[in-house]
Amino acid sequence: xxxxxxxxxxxxxxxxxxxxxxxxxxxxxxxxxxxxxxxxxxxxxxxxxxxxxxxxxxxxxxxxxxxxxxxxxxxxxxxxxxxxxxxxxxxxxxxxxxxxxxxxxxxxxxxxxxxxxxxxxxxxxxxxxxxxxxxxxxxxxxxxxxxxxxxxxxxxxxxxxxxxxxxxxxxxxxxxxxxxxxxxxxxxxxxxxxxxxxxxxxxxxxxxxxxxxxxxxxxxxxxxxxxxxxxxxxxxxxxxxxxxxxxxxxxxxxxxxxxxxxxxxxxxxxxxxxxxxxxxxxxxxxxxxxxxxxxxxxxxxxxxxxxxxxxxxxxxxxxxxxxxxxxxxxxxxxxxxxxxxxxxxxxxxxxxxxxxxxxxxxxxxxxxxxxxxxxxxxxxxxxxxxxxxxxxxxxxxxxxxxxxxxxxxxxxxxxxx
Numbered sequence: 001x002x003x004x005x006x007x008x009x010x011x012x013x014x015x016x017x018x019x020x021x022x023x024x025x026x027x028x029x030x031x032x033x034x035x036x037x038x039x040x041x042x043x044x045x046x047x048x049x050x051x052x053x054x055x056x057x058x059x060x061x062x063x064x065x066x067x068x069x070x071x072x073x074x075x076x077x078x079x080x081x082x083x084x085x086x087x088x089x090x091x092x093x094x095x096x097x098x099x100x101x102x103x104x105x106x107x108x109x110x111x112x113x114x115x116x117x118x119x120x121x122x123x124x125x126x127x128x129x130x131x132x133x134x135x136x137x138x139x140x141x142x143x144x145x146x147x148x149x150x151x152x153x154x155x156x157x158x159x160x161x162x163x164x165x166x167x168x169x170x171x172x173x174x175x176x177x178x179x180x181x182x183x184x185x186x187x188x189x190x191x192x193x194x195x196x197x198x199x200x201x202x203x204x205x206x207x208x209x210x211x212x213x214x215x216x217x218x219x220x221x222x223x224x225x226x227x228x229x230x231x232x233x234x235x236x237x238x239x240x241x242x243x244x245x246x247x248x249x250x251x252x253x254x255x256x257x258x259x260x261x262x263x264x265x266x267x268x269x270x271x272x273x274x275x276x277x278x279x280x281x282x283x284x285x286x287x288x289x290x291x292x293x294x295x296x297x298x299x300x301x302x303x304x305x306x307x308x309x310x311x312x313x314x315x316x317x318x319x320x321x322x323x324x325x326x327x328x329x330x331x332x333x334x335x336x337x338x339x340x341x342x343x344x345x346x347x348x349x350x351x352x353x354x355x356x357x358x359x360x361x362x363x364x365x366x367x368x369x370x371x372x373x374x375x376x377x378x379x380x381x382x383x384x385x386x387x388x389x390x391x392x393x394x395x396x397x398x399x400x401x402x403x404x405x406x407x408x409x410x411x412x413x414x415x416x417x
Contacts (some may be wrong), residue, residue, distance in 0.1 A: 006118025018121070021150075021300050022103055022309075025123045028146045032138070034101040034125060039082035041105060047081050050283065055186060057186065057250045072256060075107035079124040079285065080253070080277065080295060084283040087128050087293075089150055096129030098291075115269050115302030125274075126295030128281070132223075136257045136276060137231035139294050144232075144240045145260055150307055151316035157271065157289045157306075160244035161182040161229070161259045165277070166222035182208055182252050188213060189250045213351035217245040228257060230292050253277040257294065271306060272298035322376070328354040328371035329412065334365050334384030342383040345390065345405050349381075352409035379412060 003009050010018060029036070046063055063075040072389050076082060079102055089096060102124045109118060125142055126134050140159055147157055167188075171181055187194075187202045191213075194202075200210045221229075222241045232241055249258040256276030263271065274296025281291040305311045329349055333342045342358065349356040359368055365382075371379045372395060382391040383405075390408060392401045394415075403411045 001298050004118075006112050008117065008119065011244070016321060016324055016345045017304065017317065018300055020317065020324060022121070022123075023257065024149045024320075025101075025103060025146060025298070028139065028142065028149050029032040029123075029125065029383075030281045031145070032099070032125075034099045034142075036148075037083075037086070037100050037102050038104060038184055039079065039086060039102070040075050040077070042331075043076050043082060045134060047085065047284075048074060048077065050081075056182075058108075061110045063107045063109055070416065076104075077106055077108045078251075079104065079106070079122070080126070080280065080297075081249075083124070083126055083128075083295075084277075084284045084293070085278045087291055088114050088281050091281075091291055097135060098126075098128040100126045100128070110261050113269070113378065115299075115305050121300040123298045124295065125150065125297075126293060128291045128293040131292035133232055133257075134228040135292075136294050136400060137228045137235075139274065139296055140228065140232060140241070140257075140259055141235055141237055141263055143274070144237050147148050147261065147271070150303075152306075154239035155264065156310055156313070157240070157261055157263050158260055159241045160247045161225055161241055161257065162243070162245045162247035163222045163224045164248070164254045165224050169170055170216045174208060176207065184208065185248045186250060188246065188248045191217075191246050203243070219245070225255065243263060248277055249273060253280045253283075256283040257278055259296070261298070267309075268302055271302055272296055313413055325377040326378065327357055328377065329356045329379050329381055330368070330374050330375050331356060331358040332365060332368040332372065332375035332380055332382045333358065334382050335387075336362050338383050341387055341405070345383060347379065347406060348405075349409055350405070352413070354412060368374055379415075381408065 021340065026036070033290070043063070048058055048062060058077055061077055065073065066071050068213065083102070093100065103121060105119060107119050108121050112115065112118065125139060127139055140161070142160060167185065168181065171184060176184060184203070184206050187199060187206070189201065196210060203210055203213060223244070225243060229238070229241060233236060235401070246258050247258055249260070254275045255278045258275035259273065260270040261272040272293070275294070276294040278292040281289055281293060307317055331342055331346050333339050346358055348358050357377070359371060369380060377395055380393045380395055382393065386402060388405050389402050390405050392403050392408070392412070394398070
């Protein structure tokens with residue numbers, strides 16, 4: 001029986017690649033002073049069906065069902081509504097701004113394509129409690145550095161900036177009502193995917209033309225983006241950003257800055273995306289808490305595809321994979337009469353925090369050394385006739401030392417294992 005379409009079976013080598021991605025995300029989050037949190041994988045359906053909680057597109061992609069208690073529930077398709085609820089519940093307990101990140105599984109029943117599956121892992125980073133454009137710039141910088149951490153440069157990717165406020169002003173000037181705005185933005189979100197005649201028909205039904213929309217997109221940079229761009233340029237990140245008002249993001253809750261990260265070759269879907277959503281926390285708390293917020297999400301599937309396609313990024317990934325596969329010690333039992341003593345040494349090494357492996361069944365010493373090489377062990381410890389001393393071989397240089405077994409762990413650590 002095969003796995004369900006859109007769901008991955010990750011073998012050890014694939015899981016290790018993903019682990020490198022997740023650990024790299026966490027390292028960047030730590031550098032930016034973000035704290036990790038998490039929420040439920042299963043949520044009440046109402047969380048996503050509320051006004052401005054996500055929009056029609058998200059509702060159409062939900063894995064929804066009735067649980068054993070008769071409740072209408074859904075597997076989470078994204079993290080922002082969960083975060084907004086959590087922040088509204090306990091925001092008084094945290095200093096502002098709240099800088100939080102989460103890494104978790106998400107589910108969307110959508111058409112599979114390259115870089116898009118029905119289950120994926122996503123990094124979610126949010127900054128709550130600060131409405132300053134500097135907070136927007138901080139999140140964009142975080143997204144840029146999350147990409148740079150994989151060896152990617154401004155020649156490889158770009159962050160396209162847009163602003164929902166500029167769109168709102170444009171549409172108001174064209175006589176578009178507030179109720180029509182979400183529909184227009186849904187159409188605009190597909191400008192690069194739908195045929196021009198399809199776009200024209202949809203826009204005309206809203207009282208707009210494709211020409212008017214394109215003229216707006218090609219117009220001057222909105223004033224709202226100037227302080228954000230100045231902030232990023234002062235950090236030396238100006239080469240990574242471009243203004244592109246065709247970026248609107250499909251979710252209903254965005255209120256200000258919106259941005260997406262793309263590969264320069266434009267062969268992949270968006271690598272990351274986010275923006276400002278100042279009204280979501282207030283809406284979910286029915287006005288009890290009003291926290292301005294900005295955030296972004298970055299998925300592991302499309303990022304993993306991108307890394308594999310960029311030679312210098314893939315080379316860095318291979319170096320990190322090799323490092324992750326490396327073990328500290330492989331214990332070789334050269335004299336089976338000493339196997340119990342070898343087990344004692346193995347346990348002592350593990351208790352001291354050293355990753356240690358060995359052969360469960362008797363085998364020739366040469367074969368055990370081959371196993372040590374395959375395990376990428378830094379040291380081979382030979383337990384044999386020298387007991388209570390052991391021989392230690394540095395696998396990289398083949399240099400040998402004889403060490404009392406009781407001092408073995410400390411000696412190995414002194415060698416910067």
